[in-house]
Amino acid sequence: MLKTEETSKYIANLPKSxxxxxIIISIAPLILQLTFFDFGNPSISHIEDSILDNVSVRALLFEEYIGYFVHLILEWSAVTIAIATAALSFIQYKMTGNTTVPIIGIALLFAGCMDAFHTLASSKIIESIANNNNFIPFxxxxxxxxNASIxxxxxxxxxxxxxVILKYRKNHIMWVIWFIVLIITYGIVHYCAVAPSLPRTTYPHFWISRPFDIIALVLFILLFTTLIPALKKKDPSIFVEALLWSMIPAIATQIHMAFGSDRLFDEHFNIAHFLKVISYVIPFIGIIMDYMYMYQLDHIRIEEMEKAQKVLKGKNKELEQFAFITSHDLQxxxxxxxxxSDLLQGQDLSQLSKDSQKFIYYIGQASKRMSMLIHGLLEYSRLGKNRELKAVNVNDILHDVQDDMQVVINETNTIIEYIDLPVIYGYPLELRLLFQNLISNAIKFRKSTEAPFIKISSALIDGEWMFGIxxxxxxxxxxxxxKIFIIFQRLSSKSENGEDGTGIGLAHCQKIINLxxxxxxxxxxxxVGSTFYFTINTEKE
Structure with a gap:
């Protein structure tokens, strides 16, 4: 779409707010920690100490499982948002054909699936063999x-x-990517579920307490600094920009886990899970805003098209009036x-020179041609006026056309062949003129050595009647x-038989078909000859 003053204010950028x-949400937990705000849940050792203080069993159980509850809520929130974002990305792909969105959507979907497995297995909803102390962090x-790798x-x-994606079928590429990622995801899930023991990932009292999380940290930094900015240059959508800024909470998540968390459900553990939810929320907001942006653009396009249509209708009306008035005044x-000219040609011209006689003849011929042009122009300006859509039997139209043209058909020995043509919805007068012009041209531009043979056929194709003459x-x-359907465009001055054309007849046909x-x-x-094809919709407007 051309950029206008009205559309330029809608720029595809994520709001600064x-x-x-x-950014503030990503650093706020760290600031709150420095003010001694505790986001963690009590450790098992604290619960064992509480037993000595005779705390009720129910309170102890609640205190023990509160970390699991928080973990489950945060993880399931992230899973839900990831799946919702993926679903919206696939819908947008169907609407726009943009391959960037569904590929990112596939990545988010399967990352969400991995998170779902992690959540369900750590909550013992899905059975796993390994101990939770190793299973959850691993x-x-x-x-x-x-998530980062995909x-x-x-x-x-x-x-x-x-x-390459654009060259081959996009849907085929999407299914291939989907299948590959599905196999990888299944393999990882299967390994984690059946492995009797999993590698140790947590090292309390070390500077890097979770070294395995460094891998994802490096990948998220690489995505934020290099790859997503490069993608944004290629696809500067709100969704891609949101994906870029979602790396901030993703990086903060990994920092809390890699350098802070040394046990399950401690404060860094809970902060990291909360920030992961935020890292999924930002792309979700981005794709929603993409939809809003597309809606705004579509609304503006519709308004601009309506304005342009009004202007065009006004111009067309002015042109039709001009053509009618001009043609009428020229008559x-x-x-x-x-x-x-007729009076002069009716006189005895023997006293005039041959050149003078020729000039008078040319004047007469030119005035006749001018009359034909004006008549054609008037007919062209009237096409579509006071029209009424009706069921029209094409066989009846051709019968009437042949009656009107019977003299020229007999003089030229023209044969017109057609069988069982359909009933269509159209404008009777205009359709009659359409067939009459095409048949008249076929007769006019015949071979001088061969009688005209005209065959008219029809076929129903994809909900439209296609006719051939x-x-x-x-x-x-x-x-x-x-060029032949442009008004006043003629290929030659005369046919082989000396008959002249005005250059308006096929323009009439084009306008009738447009109607x-x-x-x-x-x-x-x-x-050899010509075949004129045209289509008429079968549905009544």
């Missing part, structure tokens, strides 16, 4: 690395191989010229095929 909110590190793979694919002086005339050179929301075209070979 969301960017600043993302599957966390694995899912985060998987994003890296998808973005690299879009940046470097977009030409009177033309009649005078034609009348005097085939002749055995002189044919049309290929270089003229695109019926169809198409018209011609296939032709010089010396």
């Amino acid at each position: 969301i960017i600043w909110a993302t 599957t966390w590190a694995l899912s985060r690395t998987f 994003l890296l793979f998808g973005i690299t694919l879009v940046i470097n191989y977009n030409e 009177e002086p033309l009649r005078t010229i034609s009348s005097f 085939q002749d055995n005339g002189v044919g049309i050179d290929e270089k003229f095929l695109q 019926h929301h169809g198409q018209i075209w011609v296939e032709s070979e010089v010396g």
Whole structure:
């Protein structure tokens, strides 16, 4: 769409308020920690000490499982948002055909699936063999690395191989990527579920307490600093920008886990899970805003099209009025010229020179041609006026056309062949003129050595009637095929038989087909003949 003053104010950028909110939320937990705000849940050792203080069993159980509850809520929130974002990305792909969005959507979907497995297994909803003290931190590190890796793979694919995706069928590429990622996801989930023991990932009292989380940290930094900015240059959408800024809470998540968390459900553990939810929320907001942006643009396009349509209708009306008035006003002086020319030709011209006689003849012929042009122009300006859509039997139309043209048909020995043509919805007068012009042209531009043969056929194709009018005339050179439907465009001054054309008849045909929301075209070979095709919609407007 052309950029206008009205559309330029809608720029595809993520609002600064969301960017600043993302940054503040990412660093706020650290600031609150420095003010001694505790986000953690009590450790098992604290619970054992509480037993000595005779705390009730129910309170102890609640205190023990509160960390699992918080973990479950945060993880399931992230899973839900990831799946929702993926679903919206696939819908947007169907609407726009943009391959960037679904590839990122696939990455988010399977990252969400990994998070879902991590959540369900750590909550014992899905059985796993390994102990939770190793299972939860290991599957966390694995899912985060998987999330970063699949994003890296998808973005690299879009940046470097977009030409390949566009060359081949997009849906096929999407299914291949989907299948590959599905196999990898299943393999990781299966390994974690059946492994009797998993590698140790937590090292309390070390500077890097969770070294496995460093891998995802490095990948998220790489995505934030290099790959997503490169993607944004190629696809500067709000969704991609939101994906870029979602790396801030993703990086903060990994910092809390890699350098802070040394046990399950401590404050860094809970902060990291909260920030992971934020890292999923930002792309979700981005894709929602993409939809809002597209809606705004579509609304503006519709308004601009309506304005342009009004202007165009006004211009067309002015042109039609101009053509009618001009043509009408030209009739009177033309009649005078034609009348005097006829009077002169009716006199004894023997006393005039041959050149003078020729000039008078040319004046008469030119005035007749001018009369034909004015008549054609008037008819062209009237097309579509006071029209009424009706069921029209094409056989009846052709019967009437043949009656009107019976004299010229007999004089030229023309044969017109057609069988069982359909009943269509259209404008009777205009359709009659359409067939009359095409048949008249087929007769007019016949071969001088062969009687005209015109075959009219029809076929129902994809909800439209397609008609063909085939002749055995002189044919049309290929270089003229695109010009013949333009008003006043003539290929030659006369046919082989000396008959002249005005250059308006086929323009009439084009306008009539436009009124019926169809198409018209011609296939032709010089010396063999032409076939004019046109389509008419079968549905009543």
